[in-house]
Amino acid sequence: MSREQEREPLWREEVSIFAADESYVGRRQFAKFLVLTSLGMFAGNLWLLAKSLLRRPAPRLPAVPVARLDELPVGGVKAFSYPGPNDPCLLVRYAPDRWAAYSQKCTHLSCAVYYAAESRRLACPCHHGFFAVEDGRVLQGPPPRPLPRIALERRGDRLVAVGVDLQGGEEARA
Amino acid sequence: MRRQGPLYPPQRQALTAIDGAIALLAVLLVVQIWLLTAALEGFLAGHHRVALPAAIVSGVLFAGCWALYRLIAGLDRRGRR
Numbered sequence: 001m002s003r004e005q006e007r008e009p010l011w012r013e014e015v016s017i018f019a020a021d022e023s024y025v026g027r028r029q030f031a032k033f034l035v036l037t038s039l040g041m042f043a044g045n046l047w048l049l050a051k052s053l054l055r056r057p058a059p060r061l062p063a064v065p066v067a068r069l070d071e072l073p074v075g076g077v078k079a080f081s082y083p084g085p086n087d088p089c090l091l092v093r094y095a096p097d098r099w100a101a102y103s104q105k106c107t108h109l110s111c112a113v114y115y116a117a118e119s120r121r122l123a124c125p126c127h128h129g130f131f132a133v134e135d136g137r138v139l140q141g142p143p144p145r146p147l148p149r150i151a152l153e154r155r156g157d158r159l160v161a162v163g164v165d166l167q168g169g170e171e172a173r174a
Numbered sequence: 175m176r177r178q179g180p181l182y183p184p185q186r187q188a189l190t191a192i193d194g195a196i197a198l199l200a201v202l203l204v205v206q207i208w209l210l211t212a213a214l215e216g217f218l219a220g221h222h223r224v225a226l227p228a229a230i231v232s233g234v235l236f237a238g239c240w241a242l243y244r245l246i247a248g249l250d251r252r253g254r255r
Binding site: 021023024027028030031032034035037038039041042044045046048049051052053055144145166 | 199
């Protein structure tokens, strides 16, 4: 008798009428379910990998003048929009020769952050999240990521926004 | 010929081994679920470099799950003989 003929038909293996076999069938079916779930997780990771490999390059962003160098006093703040009109940002002059610009949307739930000059931090009033004004990193509270930073360039006596740095993620520049 | 009555000691041993393998399989699966969640979180945050190592590790975990399933199938076949 060949090995193929020795094997039980599939339905006999899967639907046992013998009580002694029942516990085997149940466990094997459960193990099969777990392995298929594992395959699903692997497929999900492959999908993420494919999306990462096939993603489009970051779009080129326009260069937009934000402020004159002497426009803001130390500790002063100017609101502007970049790269689009619906992307509110803050320009902060936090030292005599230091400027920084960030997206105004908190990375927690997109509340508008403001500059707290007395503590030199960017603060989100909704859930008391705080960001460092120097680099936008999270200092305290629930925000999971740093604030997206607006890349600035000095062109003559003007500060020009030239890109957005998601701080560890994609960067788009003019 | 299949037995219809209660389980004999060798069958019980095989069942215990299968239970152990299933527990290990569940642990691997929980790690894999966590890995996918972390990779997705990183991907949505713009960290595209995490996708490749996450996919490799997930593949290794799946291979482990598959090997455990083959082990369970083997024990199952021997135990029901």
